[in-house]
Amino acid sequence: MNAIDPAGQKVVVGIDGAPDCESAIRWGAAEAAARGAGLHLVHAFVWTEFRVPVGPSEAAPGLRAYADQIVAEALEVARKFAPGVPVTAERVDGFPAPVLLAESRNAGLIVIGSRDAGRALGLLVGSTGLELAAHARCPVVAVRPNEDAVVGSRVVIGYDGSAAAAAAVDFGLEYARRHELVARIVTVRAEDDDHDLTAALRAREDARTAELIEVTGHPAELLLEWSADAQLLVVGSRGRGGFAGLLLGSVSQTMLHQAPCPVTIIPRSAVGGPEAR
Ligand SMILES: Nc1ncnc2c1ncn2[C@@H]1O[C@H](COP(=O)(O)OP(=O)(O)O)[C@@H](O)[C@H]1O
Ligand SMILES: [Mg+2]
Known part of the structure; x- marks a missing residue:
């Protein structure tokens, strides 16, 4: 919990x-x-x-x-x-x-x-x-x-190092545990980004049984690809980037519209307190 x-x-x-x-x-x-x-x-x-x-x-x-x-x-x-x-x-x-x-x-x-x-x-x-x-x-x-058309075996979580994505990991791991599914945490890196996005993730005790996937390329495209066998996809409403004024990031919007499986969005407004970043 x-x-x-x-x-x-x-x-x-x-x-x-x-x-x-x-x-x-x-x-x-x-x-x-x-x-x-x-x-x-x-x-x-x-x-x-x-x-x-x-x-x-x-x-x-x-x-x-x-x-x-x-x-x-x-x-x-x-x-x-x-x-x-x-x-x-x-x-x-x-x-x-x-x-x-x-x-x-x-x-x-x-x-x-x-x-x-x-x-x-x-x-x-x-x-x-x-x-x-x-x-x-x-x-x-x-x-x-x-x-009925979707019978995936994974809970796929999009993780970009942001607070909302960390909350998506919380939710996804708990869901996987409850439904006895494998959790897969996907981080898509940009070619020129040398941040270590997944350090906090690797340190998480509760994520040790999850598949950790790190790939380079277009975030929304690759997240969709890695969700092909998902029973549920989990992302934050916003991530690390984008324009401050946007309510939903481009990755979360694309998932909402394109992913064939159910999509859970963790609103930033649900991640402890005020909606402001
Ligand atoms: N590069 C990425 N790799 C994996 N997941 C991502 C990536 N970028 C975004 N996500 C997921 O999508 C959510 C929303 O991020 P995004 O739409 O990119 O918003 P923003 O424009 O604020 O960065 C994140 O909380 C995360 O769950
Ligand atoms: Mg982003």
């Missing part, structure tokens, strides 16, 4: 009612079971933010009733996949990002879905996912629409 992955805190799944949110519910239910934690399903009900009627009319049961149906169906799916897990579900008024950001303060993990936008565009994590990955107070997992 460690600060970024505390035992016992609930796993929260954001549900929007789209058919592909079922894989997020399934993943969240399995992870809650593995952690011995509760599962909480949250549906953000955006319509109260607009001037539209949300109650029933003579013609239709109304938007609020439809949202309640999404919540009830999600609850049923979760109970089916994780019969032993305590599950709760609720409709919360507001836009998805602020609703889920508020949830992240008391969650061990937030799980969201992603859309399959076809081969050309990759897997699209929407604006809610990007905002969570940048600002959440706990790790965020973007699950893919067709989980």
Whole structure:
């Protein structure tokens, strides 16, 4: 157990009612079971933010009733996949990002879905996912629409020596232990970088059983290559480089959009205290 992955805190799944949110519910239910934690399903009900009627009319049961149906169906799916897990579900008024950001303060993990936008565009994590990955107070997992297609045997962690990447190592090693998977920690060096990026890593007692891979080249490309057999990929929201104003680094964004397996982002805002670097 460690600060970024505390035992016992609930796993929260954001549900929007789209058919592909079922894989997020399934993943969240399995992870809650593995952690011995509760599962909480949250549906953000955006319509109260607009001037539209949300109650029933003579013609239709109304938007609020439809949202309640999404919540009830999600609850049923979760109970089916994780019969032993305590599950709760609720409709919360507001836009998805602020609703889920508020949830992240008391969650061990937030799980969201992603859309399959076809081969050309990759897997699209929407604006809610990007905002969570940048600002959440706990790790965020973007699950893919067709989980059955991916059966990797590794937890792959991207490590560039930054604090967020060290937290990604904490999370990834703990996940590997819990699921009896091999952890692989990948560090991609630039040709001209002579920093010893992995010194802190090699000194870690808990990383001794992990595969440590150090390669030279393009970070995002190589991380994707080394994740081909990943069941889960873990990275920080930011790394060592990039522009100070960016909320998500280019490597973490590429992983969110391109990796075929579920991706965990450790937001810098979840790594102890203020979001500022
Ligand atoms: N060279 C690298 N090798 C391995 N992992 C990396 C590398 N660069 C970034 N990562 C991973 O991606 C995360 C985000 O970093 P990045 O997107 O590069 O942000 P920044 O622009 O702040 O450097 C890091 O926390 C780390 O997990
Ligand atoms: Mg970087």
